[in-house]
Amino acid sequence: MDYYFLGVKRMRLYSSNASGYSRKVRIVAIELGLDARLERIDQSPRDNTTGFFAVSPLARIPVLLTDEGYALYDSPVICEYLNTLAGGSLIPATGVARWNALRRQALGDGILDNGLPLRGELMRRPAMLSAEVVARHREAIERALTLADAEADAYPTSTPDIGTIAIGCAVGWLDFRMPDFGWRANRPQLAAWLAELGQRPSFAATRPE
């Protein structure tokens, strides 16, 4: 299962521009200088017409087919694999820096974990919509954003890590999928931080449309 392009062996990444988890992996690959190694397959997670579920039984994206030909998921595992492959430092190797970066990744991914079912709930017919489910997901996102805002002074934009990349992708997804969420109103630090982070080539090249 080797893929070559212009003589370079490539891994296959099943992803979508609309997926915040996919964007995180793409940004990680760009920051690590691995983007040219990825053959990107635009994949809707629920579309099995090309046999995607054989690669991703949980019907999720992103999935990476590695150099060795096996499928990797979920996105934190793919990001660590790429960071190791490149000898990168997007995930600190040891100590408090590592746990803090991984904890922030879980915070960012957790915003998406709540945002996706929130959006799904809001798309239901009114008679089938649960206000309790909407409130639960929305409140989780609000609290996570408030923590991110409080921490944002400590988030560098010049040297992103897996934690800040995940948070950047989560709020970028909110802007894309739920533009009326209004998260900036009481979170000026996080808003200013995201505006600067969005200038990075890796973020600019992966903005969802």
Place this chain on the structure above:
Amino acid sequence: MDYYFLGVKRMRLYSSNASGYSRKVRIVAIELGLDARLERIDQSPRDNTTGFFAVSPLARIPVLLTDEGYALYDSPVICEYLNTLAGGSLIPATGVARWNALRRQALGDGILDNGLPLRGELMRRPAMLSAEVVARHREAIERALTLADAEADAYPTSTPDIGTIAIGCAVGWLDFRMPDFGWRANRPQLAAWLAELGQRPSFAATRPE
């Protein structure tokens, strides 16, 4: 934020016996010989009466308050922290063994990620229940279980790792919360493997009731 018990410094684990993710962390701690280091707080993820959301803004369990006094989540991050603290080998350090173990953890956790909203959906009033949502989650779980069954010959019970522990906790949760799921019918290898794994003291001591 140090906790002592019989002179031993303790970390605080917010968890619940009913949570498959929490059980994974508890089993990891037992297998690593760290269980006595954990002060366990029985915590419902939606209960903020004691201020839990300040520790866990996403309202999730498990959360670990570490020796250094900071909060760690989600469960894969906690498991890696404990494995590092103990110098353990539940998460292989490098190579294909590492990626395969982490990928299996994502497969097991992904069963829970689908099982929880599936159960939530099935508890709705019939008029508010979406057959499409039920089918989507159920099919994802069925495919993940079928992959686990196909792989089960390669799952050791004598030396569990983070991947097989996660899968054991996921199917254990199904047995606990969705006893009529009927996953054993066409998956004899996975069923036999789980029966043997369940004999381990770490699994027996954490069985949900």
